[in-house]
Structures are given as C-alpha cells and as structure tokens.
Amino acid sequence: MDLGRVSRHGEAEWWVEPYGAMRVPAVLYASEPLMREMDEKVYEQACNVASLPGIVKASYAMPDAHWGYGFPIGGVAAFDEEEGVISAGGVGFDISCGVRLLETPLTREQVEPLKEALADALYHEVPVGMGSTGRVHLDDAQMDAMLAGGARWAVEQGFGTWGDLPRIEEGGCMAGARPEFVSRRARQRQADEMGTLGSGNHYLEVQHVAHVEDARLAEAYGLREGQVVVSIHCGSRGLGHQIGTEYLREMLLEAARQGLKLPERELACAPIRSEVGREYLGAMRAGINCALANRQIITHLVRQVFARVAGVSELGLLFDVSHNTCKREEHEVDGKRRGLFVHRKGATRAFGPGHPELPPGLREVGQPVLIGGSMGTASYVLAGTEESETRAFSSSAHGAGRSHSRHDALRHWRGRDVVESLARRGILIRSPSMRGVAEEAPGAYKDVVEVVDAAEVAGLSHKVARLEPLACIKG
DNA sequence: ATGTCC
Numbered sequence: 001m002d003l004g005r006v007s008r009h010g011e012a013e014w015w016v017e018p019y020g021a022m023r024v025p026a027v028l029y030a031s032e033p034l035m036r037e038m039d040e041k042v043y044e045q046a047c048n049v050a051s052l053p054g055i056v057k058a059s060y061a062m063p064d065a066h067w068g069y070g071f072p073i074g075g076v077a078a079f080d081e082e083e084g085v086i087s088a089g090g091v092g093f094d095i096s097c098g099v100r101l102l103e104t105p106l107t108r109e110q111v112e113p114l115k116e117a118l119a120d121a122l123y124h125e126v127p128v129g130m131g132s133t134g135r136v137h138l139d140d141a142q143m144d145a146m147l148a149g150g151a152r153w154a155v156e157q158g159f160g161t162w163g164d165l166p167r168i169e170e171g172g173c174m175a176g177a178r179p180e181f182v183s184r185r186a187r188q189r190q191a192d193e194m195g196t197l198g199s200g201n202h203y204l205e206v207q208h209v210a211h212v213e214d215a216r217l218a219e220a221y222g223l224r225e226g227q228v229v230v231s232i233h234c235g236s237r238g239l240g241h242q243i244g245t246e247y248l249r250e251m252l253l254e255a256a257r258q259g260l261k262l263p264e265r266e267l268a269c270a271p272i273r274s275e276v277g278r279e280y281l282g283a284m285r286a287g288i289n290c291a292l293a294n295r296q297i298i299t300h301l302v303r304q305v306f307a308r309v310a311g312v313s314e315l316g317l318l319f320d321v322s323h324n325t326c327k328r329e330e331h332e333v334d335g336k337r338r339g340l341f342v343h344r345k346g347a348t349r350a351f352g353p354g355h356p357e358l359p360p361g362l363r364e365v366g367q368p369v370l371i372g373g374s375m376g377t378a379s380y381v382l383a384g385t386e387e388s389e390t391r392a393f394s395s396s397a398h399g400a401g402r403s404h405s406r407h408d409a410l411r412h413w414r415g416r417d418v419v420e421s422l423a424r425r426g427i428l429i430r431s432p433s434m435r436g437v438a439e440e441a442p443g444a445y446k447d448v449v450e451v452v453d454a455a456e457v458a459g460l461s462h463k464v465a466r467l468e469p470l471a472c473i474k475g
Numbered sequence: 476a477t478g479t480c481c
Contacts, residue, residue, distance in 0.1 A: 094476040
C-alpha cells in the first residue's frame with residue numbers, strides 16, 4: 001500500500017480522512033511493514049464501507065486484513081441501530097467461523113510419543129474436507145432446535161459439558177435466532193454436516209504452549225509453558241454459506257428498493273429496521289448457533305480421542321470466539337452509550353476486564369483473544385484490555401491473514417513438499433487435499449508474529465502466550 | 476468460506 005494515501009496517527013494506526021462518498025474516516029491498524037505489504041484493496045474496501053448509511057465513528061481494518069468480498073477480511077464496522085444497515089458481505093459467508101481452545105493436562109513430553117496416534121485418530125474421528133458429512137443427522141425439528149439452541153443444544157444432546165457454555169461467546173446460545181428464516185435448502189445442506197471441520201483455512205491442531213508472554217494472565221487462563229492444548233477452527237459449513245448467498249441477493253433488491261447508492265454490488269445491504277434486515281439478522285443468528293454447535297460437537301470428538309489415545313478426557317475449554325458476525329452491542333460514542341450493530345468480518349471481539357458479558361474467572365482479567373496462525377506456524381492467545389474498548393469497538397485481529405491468493409499459492413507451493421518440510425520440523429499434517437495444503441502453505445500468509453505485535457502496539461489486545469503446532473488436521 | 480457454477 002502507498003503510505004502517501006494515509007496519515008499516521010500512532011505507532012500502528014493509520015487514517016484515511018473522509019473524501020468522496022465516505023461518511024467517516026477509515027482507520028487501519030498495522031505496523032509500518034505490514035502497511036507497506038497490505039493490499040491496496042484493503043484501503044479501497046475500508047473506504048467503501050465508510051460510505052455506507054448509518055456507519056458510526058469509522059470503518060476499521062485489523063493488522064491481518066486482506067481482500068474480501070465487499071468488506072475486507074479483518075474489517076470492523078458498526079452501524080446505528082435506527083439508521084444503519086446490515087450487510088451479508090460484512091459478516092462473511094462462513095457465518096460465525098471461529099476458534100476455540102481446549103486445555104489438556106498433558107505436557108509436550110507426554111504427547112510427543114503419542115503424536116502420530118493422536119493425529120491419526122483425530123483425522124479418523126473428525127470429518128474434514130469439502131462436502132464431508134458426520135454421524136449426526138438432523139430432521140427438520142432437530143434442525144430448528146439446533147438453530148435456536150447452538151452449543152447449549154449440543155450439550156443437551158450429550159456433546160461436551162454444561163461447564164463449557166460460559167466459556168463460549170453468548171453463553172453458547174445466540175439469542176434472537178429465527179430458524180424460520182433459514183431456507184429449506186440451507187437446512188438440507190447442513191442436515192448431515194454437523195460436527196465436521198470443512199475445508200479451506202479450517203483446522204484442528206494439537207499445540208504446545210511454547211512461551212508465556214504474561215505470567216499473570218497465563219495463570220488466570222490456566223496456561224503454562226510446555227502444556228499441550230488443542231485449537232479448533234471451523235464455522236457454519238454449508239448452512240452459513242447458503243444463508244449468506246440467499247440474503248446477499250435479497251439485500252441487492254432491498255438496497256435498490258430503498259434507493260441506497262452502493263459503491264459496488266458486493267456491499268449489498270439492507271436497513272437494520274427493514275424486513276429483509278430483520279430476517280437476515282434472525283437467520284444469521286441461527287447461523288451463529290450452527291457454528292457454535294458444530295465446534296461443540298467437534299470438541300466432544302476431540303475429548304473422546306484424547307481419552308482413548310492419551311487416557312485423559314478432562315480437556316477444559318478456555319474460550320470460543322467467533323470471527324464472522326454482526327452483533328448488537330452498546331458502546332460509548334462521543335461520551336454517549338449507543339446501541340450499535342457491529343460487523344466483525346475476520347475480526348475477534350476483545351472485551352476487556354470488567355465486561356459484564358464475561359463469565360467469572362475471565363471477567364477479572366479480560367477475554368481471551370485467540371489468534372490462529374497459518375499451518376505450521378505459531379498461534380497466540382491474547383487478552384482484551386481496557387484500551388481495547390477504545391479501539392474498533394473492542395475488536396482485534398483473528399489470524400495471520402493471507403498475503404497471497406489461493407490461486408497464487410498454488411503456483412508457488414506443492415502440497416506434498418509443504419507436508420514434508422513440516423514433518424522435518426516435527427509437525428504432522430493430515431489432510432484429504434494436497435491442493436488445499438498448497439493453498440494454505442505458511443508462505444501464503446503474513447507473519448503471525450508481526451500481526452500479533454501490531455495488535456499489541458495498536459492497543460487492540462495484549463499478548464499472553466505463544467502456541468506452536470505439533471499436529472494439524474487440515475480440511 | 477462453499478455440494479470450489481443450480
């Protein structure tokens with residue numbers, strides 16, 4: 001990106017003052033090297049978002065931002081609940097794609113001899129890859145219950161424990177879901193896909209805590225150096241995608257009816273108070289519950305594998321964050337509390353200490369912010385801080401962020417080579433798709449350390465621990 | 476992200 005187009009407002013904060021149709025500034029959080037590398041498309045898309053009706057304060061991009069559909073991935077935008085809009089492209093197609101972190105009582109030394117067996121068993125038990133189906137099959141009534149209940153429904157069905165629920169955003173159940181606005185086709189696509197990982201950047205990874213960055217917070221989170229943890233990254237599979245596709249079309253029609261001027265059709269949106277807006281909100285919330293239930297079922301499968309292979313089943317849930325959402329939240333804007341609909345697309349909510357929505361045990365210290373690295377590289381646990389509330393409506397980065405397109409990655413890397421080079425470093429990869437592995441080559445992503453450092457310097461969240469991979473099940 | 480174009 002040409003830094004001549006932005007003005008610097010801090011070590012890791014860059015502004016585009018409103019011009020043309022922009023109603024508010026665009027604010028990009030990144031270090032100077034990340035800014036130089038960042039796609040010009042992020043600049044354009046963040047500015048486009050800034051022109052949408054009812055946007056409040058600014059259109060934001062996180063340090064891992066890259067080119068997305070309409071909104072950048074790594075984009076945050078909040079809209080006034082009376083005059084604002086909601087956008088399917090602003091949430092993303094994989095509704096509530098997210099990450100959860102499970103903590104085992106095992107050390108790296110204990111797991112090393114079991115690594116192959118764990119990788120094989122996880123790969124066998126957790127369905128992965130495009131179009132994969134699982135052992136859970138839902139009829140229409142069960143689908144309604146799942147879409148309304150989320151992870152709470154999954155626990156009722158015997159997946160995981162009641163103690164998991166407070167460690168999930170929304171207590172594991174997104175309120176206001178309206179299953180009746182989820183189409184027959186979306187339901188059909190999901191009927192056999194519960195408890196499956198999917199493909200693309202989704203993964204299930206066995207990791208160890210390589211370094212504690214903040215001893216007090218690590219202790220509060222139950223993390224210690226050498227400990228083995230498990231990360232689960234997946235979303236709402238076919239259902240979320242179908243909801244996104246259908247409502248995008250509806251929003252194009254609605255925007256035309258309302259006479260909204262869109263910078264491009266990918267920014268299709270509808271007034272939050274319109275019928276289409278309310279229906280999407282209900283369907284999207286049902287999509288959130290689908291993703292929460294999905295991660296809850298996979299958690300159960302992971303615990304079963306660990307019980308069988310390693311003799312331990314007490315894998316506590318640190319936290320579950322969603323990356324692709326639009327949520328009604330109250331934030332202070334110019335000294336006033338306002339109800340806002342906050343779109344986070346490839347961005348993590350990062351509530352600081354004292355936030356009433358955090359459960360006991362986390363409320364005192366701030367919310368865990370889980371940042372998944374690329375395959376074979378580090379992941380990070382960070383924490384929301386008091387400062388986070390003053391940055392992008394309490395948001396942070398969500399991952400390393402792509403630096404090369406999938407197409408580009410296929411020309412640069414071969415899946416088999418990637419698997420072999422990681423194996424030489426002791427990192428096991430299990431995947432049905434060598435093409436997928438090539439697309440996900442570590443080199444196709446930004447350096448997660450740079451992203452996390454930028455998040456810290458920008459005041460988005462605070463580093464707690466670095467995780468390094470041992471084995472990765474890749475979709 | 477996605478039954479990788481109903």
